Amino acid sequence: DQQVKQNSPSLSVQEGRISILNCDYTNSMFDYFLWYKKYPAEGPTFLISISSIKDKNEDGRFTVFLNKSAKHLSLHIVPSQPGDSAVYFCAASGSGNTGKLIFGQGTTLQVKP
């Protein structure tokens, strides 16, 4: 039973345009959500997070939106750059899980020059 789902295995966008990566979850106990970026041969790099008490969090080119009623979150990257090409994982944790993160399957983003 996959509690965190990223339904798009891949996404291709043009440099300078917006990239939108989506993530759905099923467990209503999740209260903290994160996005990680992963390059080949490296570990995941933390990008941005959001608590369930918020619906938006912004950090530079990265914005995460949370829709609790739909159990959906998205990561917007504006403007997209070729260096953003990587695998993006969303992850979730709940107050009862003591730091346990549940990851989605990942979306491979390709930003074309």
Next chain:
Amino acid sequence: DTEVTQTPKHLVMGMTNKKSLKCEQHMGHRAMYWYKQKAKKPPELMFVYSYEKLSINESVPSRFSPECPNSSLLNLHLHALQPEDSALYLCASSHGGYSNQPQHFGDGTRLSIL
């Protein structure tokens, strides 16, 4: 540069060998984690240490034995592994053993079992 350092970067071992993976962080974090990642899959949690005590074991086989000698170090001792244990092993740390804190990952150890 990652602030979580894992050694070795690559490890090849036979099924009868004993080896250890090491992880070190100097960010003052008090929670440390081991994850396993297979190709084309997301990381899966194995163990959580909170304040140097094991707080979560995700039903990991006993051939994997974690150890937290102090707040900066985390080891994973390996013995009698199987070929299906070949994977990327990731270490992570966070401020405390609770949610609402991002985990920061090392670059992993790529383990191959012959």
